[in-house]
Amino acid sequence: xxxxxxxxxxxxxxxxxxxxxxxxxxxxxxxxxxxxxxxxxxxxxxxxxxxxxxxxxxxxxxxxxxxxxxxxxxxxxxxxxxxxxxxxxxxxxxxxxxxxxxxxxxxxxxxxxxxxxxxxxxxxxxxxxxxxxxxxxxxxxxxxxxxxxxxxxxxxxxxxxxxxxxxxxxxxxxxxxxxxxxxxxxxxxxxxxxxxxxxxxxxxxxxxxxxxxxxxxxxxxxxxxxxxxxxxxxxxxxxxxxxxxxxxxxxxxxxxxxxxxxxxxxxxxxxxxxxxxxxxxxxxxxxxxxxxxxxxxxxxxxxxxxxxxxxxxxxxxxxxxxxxxxxxxxxxxxxxxxxxxxxxxxxxxxxxxxxxxxxxxxxxxxxxxxxxxxxxxxxx
Numbered sequence: 045x046x047x048x049x050x051x052x053x054x055x056x057x058x059x060x061x062x063x064x065x066x067x068x069x070x071x072x073x074x075x076x077x078x079x080x081x082x083x084x085x086x087x088x089x090x091x092x093x094x095x096x097x098x099x100x101x102x103x104x105x106x107x108x109x110x111x112x113x114x115x116x117x118x119x120x121x122x123x124x125x126x127x128x129x130x131x132x133x134x135x136x137x138x139x140x141x142x143x144x145x146x147x148x149x150x151x152x153x154x155x156x157x158x159x160x161x162x163x164x165x166x167x168x169x170x171x172x173x174x175x176x177x178x179x180x181x182x183x184x185x186x187x188x189x190x191x192x193x194x195x196x197x198x199x200x201x202x203x204x205x206x207x208x209x210x211x212x213x214x215x216x217x218x219x220x221x222x223x224x225x226x227x228x229x230x231x232x233x234x235x236x237x238x239x240x241x242x243x244x245x246x247x248x249x250x251x252x253x254x255x256x257x258x259x260x261x262x263x264x265x266x267x268x269x270x271x272x273x274x275x276x277x278x279x280x281x282x283x284x285x286x287x288x289x290x291x292x293x294x295x296x297x298x299x300x301x302x303x304x305x306x307x308x309x310x311x312x313x314x315x316x317x318x319x320x321x322x323x324x325x326x327x328x329x330x331x332x333x334x335x336x337x338x339x340x341x342x343x344x345x346x347x348x349x350x351x352x353x354x355x356x357x358x359x360x361x362x363x364x365x366x367x368x369x370x371x372x373x374x375x376x377x378x379x380x381x382x383x384x385x386x387x388x389x390x391x392x393x394x395x396x397x398x399x400x401x402x403x404x405x406x407x408x409x410x411x412x413x414x415x416x417x418x419x420x421x422x423x424x
Contacts, residue, residue, distance in 0.1 A: 045069040046097040050090045062086045064093060079156030105197055110193060112147045112155060116140050119184050128270045131246060139177050152188055157198045171205035178204060192232040212356035214363040222348045229312040231343040233290060234325065235337050235357060239286040242361035242379050245336050245354050247273060251324045253295060259286055279380045294324055362387065
């Protein structure tokens, strides 16, 4: 009543592919694409499927066989758009663009592990970029399984590429001091709030005065239907004295972004207008600032700082916590990380002066000799 047949065909590129024909009495035949595997592996797969049919454990694939591109769009609009930040959805869409092009015409269940490995290996990009694409594909195929379009994921078993440690580094205390001294009032306010709160640039862009509890000195980084944090959770950051002073200054005064670019008549601060009362960092007409990248980069250039991105200010916040002996779990909560390993491995970096302080804390040879003599004297 059941049987499984092994068949093969050639693609338009001349590659030999194999597939199985599943035949069950009273049901329409269906096929399982095997991709580029040898005859022995294909026959082993045939036997396995036949045994599953005979044992009653075989699960037929979803009757609806979507093209890979169709499912990607479904994934982006029906899942990612409702659970991820707008910027994250845009990243997913951008990184999936080349994958969708490479697998145009492929059904979701026709993509094999070998196909993905060959595609990723052929990309002329860095290992970190490949790992980002791989992580997105894991999520795409996991959702395909959750929605019963697939039984298994072709991404399973594909190893991540080894990455060289990179990205931005935190600022040293000397660099931070130099930066505060050379930045314009506008740049200095942005940098101060980021360094003393650990906020991401996107979170800073959406910060409103109503998020600040002045009486209890608490800053709420809100995640709601309009503003979304990276992990979709609202978190609380107690305000340090420096952060409290800076935000109180900004509550009454709007830092003039034009200061320093013209004559001496341009004022550093202006009293806030009614339109400027909602967002902490806004344009003259009250619209929130979308990006701080140019302002922070200008400040870095004036201070001669290299190898630090705007995100490095967030790393600086965590590194300062580490220098003061703050427990990693506390730093995790303040930063809004879902995994403490991210706090430890990515954000907390040891600096040269900490290494020197560590070795200077070792007991001296002279003191060790004194201990030796004291022990011998005690024995006598």
